[in-house]
Amino acid sequence: MLRQRMDNLNKISNLIPPHILDHDPGKGKRVSKRHLINRLNFLNFQDNFLLVNFKHKKYGNITSLTARPLPCSGDRLDCAWVEPPDIMRILQAYTLHNLLVADGQKLLLVVPEVIEMSDKGIEFLLPESCSEIGTRKVNRHSCAGADVQIVQNGALLNGSIQDFTPVALRVEVKAASPQMDRWINLDFPVNLNIYAGQEILYSGNCRIIRHAGDNGNRTLVLEPVHCQMRRFSPKKYRSTRQELIPLPDIVFTHPFCGKIVSLKVVDLSGTGFAVEEEECDSMLLPGMIIPEIELSFAGSYRMKCQAQVIYRHVRTDKWGEGVVRCGLAVLDMDIGNHINLLSLLHQAANKNSYICSDIDLDDLWSFFFETGFIYPEKYAFFQTNKDAVKRTYEKLYTQSPHIARHFICQGKGTILGHMAMVRFYDNSWLIHHHAATKSEHTKAGLTVLNQIGRFINDSHNLYSAHMQYVFCYYRPDNKFPDRIFGGMGRRLKDPSRCSLDTFAYFHFQRPFQNSSDLPVLWDLTATRPEDLQELESFYRQESGGLMLDALDLGQGIIDRDQLSREYRKLGFKRESHLFSLKKNHNLKAVILVNVSDIGLNMSNLTNAMKVIVLDNDDLPKEVLLAALTQASAKYDENKVPVLIYPVSYAEAKGIMYEKLYTMWVLNMQNTDDYFSYLESMIKTI
DSSP: OHHHHHHHHHHHHHHSOHHHHTOOTTSSEEEEHHHHHHHHHHHHHTTOOEEEEEEETTTOOEEEEEEEEOOOOSSEEEEEESSOOOHHHHHHHEEEEEEEEEETTEEEEEOOEEEEEOSSEEEEEOOSEEEEEOOOSSOOEEOOOOEEEEEETTEEEEEEEEEEETTEEEEEEEESSHHHHHHOOTTSOEEEEEEETTEEEEEEEEEEEEEEOOTTEEEEEEEESOSBOOSSOOOSSOOOOBOOSSOOEEEEEOTTTOOEEEEEEEEEOSSEEEEEEEGGGOOOOTTOEEEEEEEEETTTEEEEEEEEEEEEEEEEOTTSOEEEEEEEEEEEEOHHHHHHHHHHHHHHHOTTEEESOOOOHHHHHHHHHHTTSSOHHHHHHHGGGHHHHHHHHHHHHHSOOTTEEEEEEEETTEEEEEEEEEEEETTEEEEEEEEEOOOTTTOHHHHHHHHHHHHHHHHTTOGGGOOSEEEEEEOTTOHHHIIIIIHHHHHHOOTTTEEEEEEEEEEEEOOSSOOOOOOTTEEEEEOOHHHHHHHHHHHHHHTOSSHHHHTTOSTTOOOTTHHHHHHHHTTOOEEEEEEEEEETTEEEEEEEEEEEOTTSSTTOTTSSEEEEESOSTTOOHHHHHHHHHHHGGGOSSSEEEEEEESHHHHHHTTOOOSEEEEEEEEEGGGHHHHHHHHHHHHHHO
């Protein structure tokens, strides 16, 4: 450890600008002997060192030696050499020039008298005062030696970080070969990567502002090129930043130096937060990833997240001191903690907005019937299973499973609006159960619609949310959802961003015997990857939308049972089975069989079969019904909802359907489109 500290200080001395080493002692703020002694004793306590600078009698060049100060209590200071110097050479050719003592972000320049010097150490008579040199605005922080990698046009250097500030880093690196070391062009930026094991902590372009060393071993001082970065794609409609009272804190262990840092959060959203720190002791480097941050609210409630520093802005406060404001983007957070955070923020913005709040289920059922959300035909369908439906909703609304969300607009204890979401496919969330009172004053329907919009805007970038798409089903003859969801898709006219696909919906009556033989040459088999490839080609030509990706029918889905296992852990049912209907090995239709708890979706669209017909002309109605009989063996119910796409097949084959359902899918990379359209709609209501 002693050798490492000595080597580090020798390298620092080589990197100190000459004007600092040869600074005029008569200039700068005067510092008392008492303060100097206290600082020397602190260096001794920390096992740190000072620089003893000697000036050549003839040529005027300065050489520096490292020395460890011994405890000091008066006028005399004894120092022990870290490495014994060539005393005779020093005595003959040099004279003492000054001492440099580190004092935070400043240096103390001391001009003492030499009492005695030997190969063991040196003894000084301290002056009554010394000079304070403001070498940097920001304090340099020593590091534990995180691994670094520097790349420049094919040249590669590996090493470790020695110390840093938010505006510069000192690294010690070695090239793989002397030849590669010569490839480094000191006049051009390099790419710096900092690691902790296999975890990357920083990656960015840096300028080389100082350097020392040779023979493949280099010490470089690097300055980041940018003080701001983009973690995610820029958006017009950003998460709302809020100032909470009291202000929360963040606490984390700095990934470079291991120091525990605690800072006030000056504003907060569901996607990030801003903090402020004193410029002189700031530690947040733009681009730096902090693996674990604890967000603390008044010390009573805490949640953890992973975050990245995305900008650093410096200003001067009213006392003339430098203040640094840094923004951090949340990279990931436990989904339960994120819900709690958003609940707090939504409440702070609107006292009537609630996310996943405790709710009296009798009040909720009363609201559903009162608003007409549960209309007679819908109730007739599930009333025979009403006890099972009640149990499902008790788990959904009281146990707050991470697969489901509900949004409530409530005033004076009365539910005014409701909307819900459920993660039913791997990276897709189904929006459903939109209901509101008829009050023109509250506009509760738009309130919960705005709530769910804010929620998806704050959540979709978190990997733990698995929210690449959101989708919903609505009847085209239902004016409100057709105006909101259908209107957006029609205005956008880009199905790769927001798609609309319409299904024919009917109930399939299962026969008493599940077995139903298919005609010769026809087979119903498990879907293979090549079937999905053909399905994708058909759908691209038919629609070009997002339906297949949202329904986990894309070719890249690896584990189709992972989400089903999560459902089982939470006490819910979710099964997904995929069948291919073929004639003489030629694909004619794909049948997606989803099995779930009754009432998970009120229209039972999560407990239904979806049929995508690829060949309208060569798939007889009787063959399809026989295939549905076989596929329906997965259900316990006698009547199973079926959705057929495209509608033209049902119409051509005379299949009597009850209604049409349009599936609306939004790619989460296009939330600006959603908010822009919703904003224009609100103005017209």
